[in-house]
Amino acid sequence: MRFLMLNWRDPHNPKSGGAERVSKAYLSALIGRGHEAFWFANNFPGSKREDTIDGIRIVRGGGLGSSVLAAIKWYRQQKPFDLVIDQHHGIPWYAPWWCKTNCIAYIHEVLGPIWNAFYPWPISTLGRWQEAWTHRCYRNIPFWTPSESTRKALLDHGVKSVQVFPNGVDTVALPTLQDKPLALPLRLITVCRLAPNKRVDHAIRALKHLLAAGVPSQLTVVGGGEVAGKLKQLSEELELDHAIAFTGPLSDADKNTALQQAHFLIHTSIREGWGLNVIEANAMGTPAVVYPVGGLVDSTIDGVTGRIAPAESPETLARCLVEISRDPDKYANYRWNAWERSKTFAWDKVLPRACDWLEEQARKSRPSPLKKAT
Known part of the structure; x- marks a missing residue:
């Protein structure tokens, strides 16, 4: 045919x-x-x-x-x-x-x-x-x-x-899930095209709230796009240069390494069709904390493979991260469940x-x- x-x-x-x-x-x-x-x-x-x-x-x-x-x-x-x-x-x-x-x-x-x-x-x-x-x-x-x-x-x-x-997903799940202690600073990552609809500025502002709450954290921003300059300017205005790394686009191998090293993927898009990078992160043993929007509520199971923030705001996202950072056992469960579920999307x-x-x-x-x- x-x-x-x-x-x-x-x-x-x-x-x-x-x-x-x-x-x-x-x-x-x-x-x-x-x-x-x-x-x-x-x-x-x-x-x-x-x-x-x-x-x-x-x-x-x-x-x-x-x-x-x-x-x-x-x-x-x-x-x-x-x-x-x-x-x-x-x-x-x-x-x-x-x-x-x-x-x-x-x-x-x-x-x-x-x-x-x-x-x-x-x-x-x-x-x-x-x-x-x-x-x-x-x-x-x-x-x-x-x-x-x-x-x-x-x-x-x-x-x-x-x-x-x-x-x-093209990303093959890790053959075994190694320990990843929930030690500070929290290592956060966002992976997407740096476009207005992805709202990466919300992830940056959530980092600001985390630091203000006394939770040492770092954010890695992977990707390139039309708002990259504005996001770097925002990080400077919020005095977050020391806590944010802009990598630009990465090869699949380097992206997977970065996802594996992170504690959480952060996804703050306005809407997604599915949230492909959530499953990619899960395959690397990294749960996601996402906004309650179409697509992301499908790729993340709240309280099982990660967290869905109750509202589309940096403050509520940060509160979810603060809560999880105080419960290593719950975090370990999220990691395991996310990793196992990612295999079903091979x-x-x-x-x-x-x-x-x-x-x-x-x-x-x-x-x-x-x-x-x-």
Whole structure:
């Protein structure tokens, strides 16, 4: 069978992230089952028109505002596909209206409040309205998402069918869990793209509250992005230079070492599709303390594999850390439970069910997308 993924970014795009990593894993698995897999994405500076990554044929064309038209033009020159995967990142590809074959929608998170982090009013309001309207138009198209939080958000927007497959992780869990005493200073880490929606400034402010509470702590910030300069400036303003290390992006091996050395991963995002780096940290024997938002409440089990703060504020995050720092036995339980649970998200456990479902979608009788989507 022939599968096509439509995604604004491909794995070689400098702005690619977790969505692209997991998308590549699914398409590579389909190739391993004897299928053909294609990926159409936007151009980026220095990109080639065509590429091949792990057997996936990458085709690039157009950019913001033009890539849908480029995709349609390219598509009409290809042999028929059995399934088109229309991946949404705020704005979809509108494939059900032009692909003339089986089509599903793939979405990591409903952006919702994330629009406010990137755009001022009224653009942010228009973005949120457009997203909800789009889901309503797609209501009869099968959706695929990694978390129950996103499933519920889509159902609230009128979507009728949503399949959940939690994301797998490339990070292999440690073969054995070595002791990691909860000794001071607390070693905290955040791993993400340094973008407005990740709210790394909240992690920095939580560190300030911890120090003010008399809990010696250190924070390592792993990643690069558009707000890196502002975050460094904030650390200077709060006089935290001595307690924060900005590493920039790290290789997978160095990232895993940093995660293994930390006591806690801190995640303060506005919303996530799943919280991939939570499971990556868990695989390294490091529990997470996260905000109570979509995705993060799915990847962390409160009081079992880590803590979910009761509110989205640096103060409550710091209070959770203070509480745990006083209970080494509870911390040890969090570590063990997180490590054991991370093993259930190994790709060899996730991919078979997801690929079975994708093949099932591809085998369906060809629908009438225009009629179904009205």
